[in-house]
Amino acid sequence: MQASFADIYTKTILTTMATVRKKRIYFARHGERIDWIDKNWMATGERPSDPSLSHYGLQQARELALYVAQIQPRITHIYASPFLRTIQTALQVAHELNRHVSSADEIIKIRLEPGYGEYFFDEWDQSTIYRPSSQLFEASQNIACIDQDYDSVIKSDYYLQTKIESRQQLRNRLKRVIESTLDSSKDDSNILIVTHAAPLIEGARALATITRERNQGMNNMEEIENQKNLETNNLSKWEMLPIRAGVCSLTYFELIDDKWILLENGLASYLSKGEQNVWIFPDDSSLYEPSE
Template identity: 30%
Template sequence: MSQIVWIARHANRLDFVNPDWFLTAERRYDPPLSDDGVVQAQQLANRLKGENIAHIFASPFLRTVQTANKVAEALNLSIKLETGLSEWLNPAWMTEEPERLSISALAELFPRIDIGYTSRIAANYPETHEKVRERSGQTARCLANEFFPKNILLVAHGASVLGGAMGLVGEIAKTEVKASLCSLVKVVRQDSQWLLELKGDISHLSLVEKVIRFN
């Protein structure tokens, strides 16, 4: 039997467009999507129509939930919040553990969130580069195996997209996958083997970043 695991990075974020947002933000490490990011998320949703995706999992950060919600609306699916897909909790980027909206607050904003789902993998601040890859790789394997043979979508961040892909196909993903904003990775399971079919596709986007940033 076969299975497809899609892994998408969130769309463009407000603090990339307006760096001053960070100075006065209530949750400065949890920015929302920018206006063009909302357009990107809708384009991702349009791309994934007809791909027979059965489950959507998203990091609990606002930008990933917003991105996943566009896809969930297009596919008429729920969203399962999975901490294992979280941003790299890098102390060089974040001076303290990032504050996020609670699950209940997110569910009020995004009713498609499945409040009955329990996250499978934890993410603990602070994290090394090795730890985020280990954590996100473990998450991808766990969800692929638990929900096999259903096709699933993981909506994550630059480092956790790469780590998730590495968790399935191994070290080859380190050099092959390019996790730009709202890009799409496709990994196919054939019997016991994982094949990397898309390595960070952005052909569905009308607006793309010129320099890939992994934060």
């Protein structure tokens, strides 16, 4: 029996929908820090501004990793802040993602990006915070999981020169690095960014202001310049989304009709103890109050 035009049309549409690759950006915060439970740690730690995860923080990271490993389409890139707690969290995810790969080409490596690093809102000693990847013990011990060829957008001297980072500087940094991340991953934008509370919140808000994949489909410099003017004139307002940033939570966006749409905000259902250690900017507290 010959298929009708309607049947053929429906099958074609369904096949097309099945093969269209969803493009998502996932933001995850690191797990519980050791100095949150050991109040004497900062006084004795070799690098007091760069604590490791606690024992439970590592468990949270493993629980996050197990959840992320089940995500489809599969995560294709991991970006991580080059701090010990974020590297430890990202390594748990990378190990789980790579557990059952059949070839070296399928291995997902971590791109260490200082642009996703912590927010410097106080006069910390930056020399005790930031280290190049060559000096990161966790990275050197897991070299197979680290992308050695990745050239970071933000360099170490940004932090060494910045005594206190304003919130606008934080926003500018995150928008710049997220745009670069999107530009370098146009074909497979299913990306996990492992970061800290403040960069997670402002990074998610930055992504919400990017309304199309940068420069994709544009044929000449005039079109690119027109798009930049549109972004400047119409899309400069910051998206003040009430992003939740519990430890090892996931917040993610999907590209829908050329706009990054928030699908999950602070997901933590996969964690054995649920959402914990939520942090917000004090100035943003009114955003999180329930509407009447």
